Amino acid sequence: MNLQGDILAINSAAEQITGESLSMVGDNLSIMNLFGIENIPGMLDYFERTVRGSAQHYVVDSSRKDGSVSHWSMKNIPVYVNNRIVGAFVVARDITSAVEVEHKLAQREAEYRLIINNMKDMMGVLDQKGNFIVASPSCETLIGIPVGLIKDTTILKYIDPDEQDSLQEQILNIFRTKTSKMFYNRFIHSEGYILNLECLATPVLGEDGEVISIVFVARDITKRVQMERELRESEELNQQLIKMSPEAVVLHSDYKFVYVNFSCLGLFGVYDESQLIGKNIFNWAHPEYLTLTKERMREIYKEPYKILAPVEQKVVRSDGTIIDVEVTASSILHKGKVACISIFRDISDRKKADEDREHTEQIIRESEERYFRLQMSLDQFSQDLFGVMKISHMEQRLLREVRETLQITNINFIAVESNYDKLCEIIETEHGYSLKIGESRGKSYLLSINEKTLLLEIGSIRVWLETITRYVSVLFDHFLLIEDLTKDLELAASKQFAPTWLLRFMFNLSENERKRLAQDLHDSALQEQIIWYRKLDLLLGERSIKGELREQLEQISEGLLDVIYQLRIICNELRPPALINEGLISSLETLFEFTQLRTNYQIYFESEAFTHKLDDEVLIGLYRIVQELLANAAKHSFATEVYITLASEDNHIHLDYKDNGIGMNLFGEDSLTSMGIYGMKERVRSMDGTIVFHSPDKKGLAVNISIPAD
Template identity: 40%
Template sequence: MENTSHLNWEFETIAKHTLDILLIVDQNQIVKFVTPSFESILGYRPEEFVGKNAFEPLYPEDRDKLMASHREAIMTKEPKVDEYRVIHKNGEIKYFESRVMPVQNHPDNLVVVSIRDITFRKNMEEELENRKNRYQELQNKLKNYSQDLSTVMKVSDLKTRLLKELKTVIPDSEPKIVVYNRETLTIEGDYPIGLPSHLPKLIVGKLQYDNEHIHILIGDRKEKAYILTIKASSIKESMDSIWLETLVYYTIMVFESLNLIESLMNQLETALQKSERPQWILRLMFNLSEKQRMELSSDLHDTVLQEQMALYRNLEAILKEHRFDNEIDLQLKGILQGLLDTIYQIRMTCNELRPPLLKELGLIRALENLFDYTQVSSTFKIRFITQNTEGLELNEEETIGIYRIVQELLNNAAKHSQANNLQFHMYRLDGTLHLYYSDDGIGFDAEKLTPSFKSMGLSGMRERIQSLNGTIEFISQPGNGLRIKMQIPISV
């Protein structure tokens, strides 16, 4: 009797002081007992709940699922753990986690239910999920925005796209873009009061807070500052602030690119009016030309050349394995030789389009190979002299440019000069590469040459030298050969 009394006292002590809710429920889902913590957690006094259906306070959408779990626990005599929502007496929805433990061999199939309030944890999980979804949404928006900017070609289109993005992602930002004229100190458009005094302090891309707004200088164009403003209160999370800064960064890059394109177009228009070609245009043209040559060389080598070589090997194998009449045999061997000549010609064309090992060998060795190859099939003799070129390192543009100039000089000599001797003299002096060419050919009247002359490919040389920021001088008289002096500043 004493032990029973002691156990009852321990149970009552635990029941009164436990932070969790303890319920005893019978097989008919009627509450037989509930701890006092029920009132502090759900607002109902224990006497209000005892004798009633245990599933009454449950959120309607979770009720059937939990009732089925209760029946399964009674049937299997195994504990069950569930999460669900319960409606507080004041109408608030709370999240609970319960563990149902069947009482073994009890005639009413009683179960003891231990219930823990997990509302805080579930709210945190929901908040984390929302933040994760928001982060993913912002990432996707940035990706789409950056892709859309690739098609923007006007500042007005850029402004429209930026405002649309801000209104979509941060609806309460109330974005505006105005133009501040730095010469007249006036603002074009509706802008918050007090901004002008802060304009000199605005830095491109930096968020400036002022009068409950955020001001951002997107960039300057023709003495006009393009400024974005949004409501500061619309940026509620750090991820929103990071998204805004990244969005502005993308916008500034495109804004600067549009300024550069406009400047280049103006330069090009001016140059065309003066019948001139600026250095950057020449460099662009030659770089594009070299890229096309490289692609054509690669295509010829990987397709046409390989096909011709396969035909050659197949025909060669047929001639070795089979015997033909003399006339047919001669015709097939003629075709075989024709294929061999074609293969050789394609290889030479590939080499001319893209000089082999030019980058690996360096300019001097590549020129020596070119002179050796040219000498075999030419009537003139070539002499190549170098001074102070040990360890000469040039960038790719300088290397290919000088190589192409020498190629053109050799082509010109073969087609027009009627020379017996050619001399190339190359030396480095004070950061400048000097290239001197001379021949004993028929020459021409150099005084009649103009900047736009087209004769003998010399205009191409002049433009190539100009693209490398170098100078070129032609010295010639009829019957006295040709001399050319070239100076090219080098990067190393």
């Protein structure tokens, strides 16, 4: 090329490479025009540098007439004549194939890296000592250790110590045998828990045919191992249940005993299973039921997984005795053949009971008129009691019913000094009979029959009298209690002050409702959430679920976990599960640990001086008071420290609370109702205790509670 960039001479290879028809004669044939207008600015710059005396090496692309793209390695060399630059010598080498190969290699490397970076299985390359040469990013996901820390460390470091020697031997064996191996090991996660991994190790051979490294892929099978273990335990449990079942369980094939459980020995009257195994099952059927038994067995052997309804029949035991049994049959596949499981239940006692019942019913039918009359009396009497509101009315109704049924006149109610007669039991006296109806305030209340009657010699009449007086006895105690409660309520209403027994009653109702609600939440809502979470977890295990759908399902899964956690918190707050069993101290410590996770204050608890054993009402009452104090501290006090002391002194229990918060106005307009103070006061009063509040100059709050221990 001359100094103006025109081509002075060109070899024939250019025409073959570029596809252009070139002529050495003509003007304006430029190297820049030859390689495309898009490359002109860059090539002009390189050309100018060349004619200034600097050789240049660069790469350009060009488009051919057929639309394909070529890649060129260009080299510009200045041409000197008499020490003066007169032009440039340009060598263009086609590197299209090399560029395409490099591009494909880069693309393939990116694809492999994408696969490795996104695979869940752990992948690595090990040397003969088990050291990591290469580790995939999934190593950190699986065992919790960054890839940078794994490299150049031995895989044995992350294996259960009991399995390290075995794994080392496996690695050496692969180097010796040059064969792939599958092995299973327990890896230790960085957080300390165990992972069960399924590992496939494949040897990598060098040019000399020897193993230079091992590529291993490890998959987390912890859940599968757990499921297999649970399945084995379930199978063992089922086998144990069958073995120890009180019902006789028989497996038979080709009409012969194959397996019998322990209960079969007693049912068939044998001392060893060898007396049954291999024997024909029809040998034990009663002749009257042999045809029925054979028809049922032919039906059950036709196909597997068929169930026949239970039937009653008779079995002849080894000693010749006959027993009644109920038999259920179901077909299964056993060793590739249709077999049958039969369950025998001895119903001889039930049959005997049925016969006795029929005999009793016959006796009852013989006395049908009498029983009908007595039953009508009981029905009518019980209906009349619904409208009775006073003891005097109830007594009058009972006296009338007894007079009419026993056909007597000399009968009344009397009150005597408390005695030891059983309630509603007929006691024969010198002039008649008496029955204790109830007892109250040191007095026994009797139904006194002051004449003899032959009707009370009949058993059914005596049962009727004891039954009807038992009705009255139950209502008698209730009416006495209602009358006492009515008086107390009238007195409380006049003083506008609830009695302690009423407070205890209301708090007990509240605790029972809390317990019921907690149980309902646990048995229904919580269990349903757990079931749906497990189903969703199994669904997420499917590899076919990817992308945005998987992200949404994982978000739903996390949301379900939050709901389960909140439900458990609510259940625990409604009814602390270990409060009654583990006692107050342990339950409070658990409450404090949980509270400090959700609040900004530190709790200091002292209980060394506490020695009393508490009944359930006081235990629950103190626990609820502490709950309320902690809730108030979290909502209102802005405290950073809370001190709680529980101590025993003589016959009293002392619960002291103190915080360093902003305190409260004890004499304000809402002081009795704000911050739950009124509720705590009423709960303490229900336990016959005292409660005192101190809040000097809004420098914190102190609460002192004293409750009788007895």
